[in-house]
Amino acid sequence: MRAxxxxxxxxxxxxxxxxxxxAATCRIVSPxxxxxxxxxxxxxxxKRIHEAKKICSQCPVQRPCRDYALAVREPFGIWGxxxxxxxDRILGRGRGRADNTTERSA
Numbered sequence: 820m821r822a823x824x825x826x827x828x829x830x831x832x833x834x835x836x837x838x839x840x841x842a843a844t845c846r847i848v849s850p851x852x853x854x855x856x857x858x859x860x861x862x863x864x865x866k867r868i869h870e871a872k873k874i875c876s877q878c879p880v881q882r883p884c885r886d887y888a889l890a891v892r893e894p895f896g897i898w899g900x901x902x903x904x905x906x907d908r909i910l911g912r913g914r915g916r917a918d919n920t921t922e923r924s925a
Contacts, residue, residue: 839880839883839884839887840880840884842879842880843878843880843884844874844875844877844878844879844880845871845874845875845878848874852867852870852871852874852897853871853896853897853898854895854896854897855867855896868897868902871897872897872900872902875897875899875900876900878900881899881900882899883899884898884899884900885898885899885900885901886899887899888901888906889901889906889909889910892906892910893906
């Protein structure tokens, strides 16, 4: 189960800082590509994530989208080319399923 934290109002961006959403490429694509259905796993999930990230890579507002998702600790979906697991690793939430490798010292 994912732990959630309360976001304070002061942590949220001002409305004028969210205007980047109007230029987002994802606005013309089905949201289903960016948000997984319940219990989606394996190759199907990885393919959907890959396709969503391809769209994000061509988006003119990828950086503000990513910054927003990290700032508000968005728990769901692909934002700014980052999956939930990508953001978990950056934010130290420890749920990076995509990279379960452990480096061994020689």
